[in-house]
Amino acid sequence: MFGFNIIKRYFEQNTNLINTVRNLMYKQMNGRMADSLLYIDSLKNEKAEIFQLLSRKNLADFAGISTESAVKMLKTFEKDGLIKLQEKDIRIIKHNALLEISRKG
8 A cells, every 4th residue: 555655646746747848848828827827826825925926037937938928928818807917916817717728728
């Protein structure tokens, strides 16, 4: 049972790594940005002001895109009503729509 649990955990970690690499290689900019926003938003339970601690450059680096593209994508998401930008803070308004963008890439 011990060995089975170790192997199970190993495969779970490998699956996460493969999904991360696949996302960076094959998703378009808007899918990567949506993915990043959703992941960082999931960390808000631990650190409520997490978006305020990140610069736009940090967010762009996390998504694997340029800073200019990240700012443009955030403005587009805000214009579409998916997120709300308040200075450095980002609030997700339409979680399901961002999930769909992330899924389709």
